[in-house]
Amino acid sequence: MSAADRAMQTPATSTAAGTARFPLDLPDEFLHCFPLGGRWVRADSGRRVTLTSPSTEEPTLDLPLADESDVDRAVASARSAFDHGPWPRMPATERAAYLARFTEEVRRRLPMLTALWTAQVGAPVSFAQGLIGAGESRLDFFAKLAGTYSFADRRPTRRGHARVLREPVGVAALIAPWNATFGIFAHKVGAALAAGCAVVLKSPVESPLEALVMAECAIAAGLPPGVVNVVTADAEQSARLVAHPGVDKISFTGSLAVGTRIAEVAARRMARTTLELGGKSAAILLDDADPATVMPALVPLAMPFSGQICFAQTRVLAPRHRMAEVEEACVAAVETLTVGDPWDPATDVGPVLNARQYARVLAYTDTGRREGARLLTGGGRRPGFGRGHYIDPTVFTDVTADMTIAREEIFGPVITLQAYDDVDDAVRIANDTDYGLSGSVYGADADTAFEVALRVRAGHLAVNGFEMSPNVPFGGRKLSGIGREGGPEGLESFLETKSVFMPTP
Structure with a gap:
């Protein structure tokens, strides 16, 4: 019986001795094995990681943690599947059919994946229900793109023609963070498999279960052995995976500090990388924006999942002469x-x-x-909670660009309000950051707001709201990373281009 079938039958009780109840009944394989080479293989290490509930601070589940041999087996399995297996060699339309079945298996498990997000890292279930389907839509997009994308074309040359081929890069190590593990893996897995790569998913120790579910789906969909492999690894073993000579490409989402180390290690052997790192995104309210309307829509984007999302619009920039209105509207929205x-x-x-x-x-x-910022609300532990890691949603005003809270990614439920003098000043402040991931502009006229958005140096912006779509690339500039995920651009990041010149027949 699959994990999805178990989860749908009972809300239940898979636990390690002495821990609190885990809210799903998981198969024994999840508790002792890694999916390697198309089957569940008992972990070599004997090492374990204990999950702890963010809301109760109690341990809930005990799972295997990889050592060097587990990492090496995962890479060897993917290497064999890529070098000798059918996956990179089959017609793209055939891969697309496999990916459609894989996506359908994932679709059956969406309720389970929603519950896992909440159980492992404390994402509010309403938030998880709203966003977990985005991961499935990403897989569906790449399954369809695999069947329509042009992996080859011909171009005329002086001597005849050239055949330009777009081939899979090879074995890809896919590394996702704990905060949105399934959705981020979906971006990476969908694109890598559509390209014809074999993959090793490196699960974060805080949320290791989503990748195991995805591997179960790959097995159920009949993907060739070794195409999808999973290990749960800590920093030391993750470093071994990144440095492994059998890995051709690393796709990483996470912190700037770790991303920088990955880039350094990869550069020494010219391994390909996609790095989606931190953000410090600005939401610009133009002078004609209505704070009473904008702030209730913007606040959930400023602290989604307690602010633990890279695209959070945490820096709110507003005209200086309207700051009192913005402060009042922001606090009112936060306190709801x-x-x-x-x-x-x-x-x-x-x-x-x-x-x-x-x-x-x-x-x-x-x-x-x-440093002199004025606290409008929050700023400490949420009253009324004797246990759990609850922080009161927080708003600071009188924030200036030199303050730490305006420059560093806090990754918590904290909004900063900064005043600007005119549009040029707003753009200057928005760009006065080492990051360039996301941003937004709010105004009565969408075309005017768009012109302002063009001046913001970030990879992903929105006018009068926020949206992500599987057919549109996502990624950052400056220290927010290199490369893009999503859209055809996400697929192309897992391809290498080969040109073959041919004579006239």
Whole structure:
């Protein structure tokens, strides 16, 4: 019986001895094995990782953690599948049919994947329900693109013609963070498989279960052995995977610090990389924007999942002469948010991930006060919660560009309000950051807002709202990363181009 079938039959009880109940009944393979070479293989290491509930601070589940031999087996399996298996050699339309079956298997497990997001990292279930389908839509997009994309074309030359071929890059190591593991893996897995790559998914230790579910789906869909492999690894073993000579491409989403180290290691052997790193995105309110209308729509984008999302629109820039209105509207919108148990459908803001994340965010709020920002609301532990990593949604104003809270990614439920003098000043402030991932512009006239958006140096912007779509690329500029995920551009990041010159017959 699959994990999806088990989860749909009972809400249940897979637990390690002495831990709190885990909310899903998981197959024994998930608790002891890694999916390698198309089958479940018992982990070599004997090492384990314990999951802890962000809302209760109690341990919930105990799972295997990879050592060097597990990583090496995963790479060897993918290497064999790519070098000797049918996957990169079959017609793209045939791969597309496999990917359609894979996507359908994932679709059957969406309720389970929603529950896993909440159980492992505390994402409010209403938020998870709204976004988990985005991962499925990404897989569906790449399944269809695989059948229509032009992997070859002919171009006339002086001597005859050239055949320009777009071939899979090889074995790809796909590394996702804990905050949105399934959705991020879907971007990477869909594109890599559509290209014809074999993959090793490196699960984060905080949320290791989504990749296991995806591997179960690959097996159920009949993908050739070794095309999809999974290990859960800590920093040391992740570094081994990145440096492994059997890996041709690394696709990483995570922190700037780790991304920088990956780029350095990959450069030494010219391994291909896509790096989606941090963000410090600005939302610009133009002078004709109505704060009472904009802020209720913008606040959920500024602190989605307690602000633990890279695209969070955390820096709100507004005309100086309208700051009092913006402050009032922002605080009013924040104070309508329901903070509580992530399993409650009414909850808007749940706990942050763990004690380390909790301490990190509160350190930033302390720094904001010390550097002169004015606290409008929040700034500490949410009252009324005796346990769990709950932080009161926080708003600072009188923030200037030199302050730490305006420059560094906080990754918590914190909004900063910054005043500008005119549109040129707003653009200057928006661009006065080391990051360039996302942003938004709000105004009464969408065309005027678009002209402002053109001046913001970021890879992903929106006018009067926010949207992500599987057919549109996502990624950053400056320290926010290199490369794009999503759209045909995401597929192309897993391809190499070969030119073959041919004589006239």
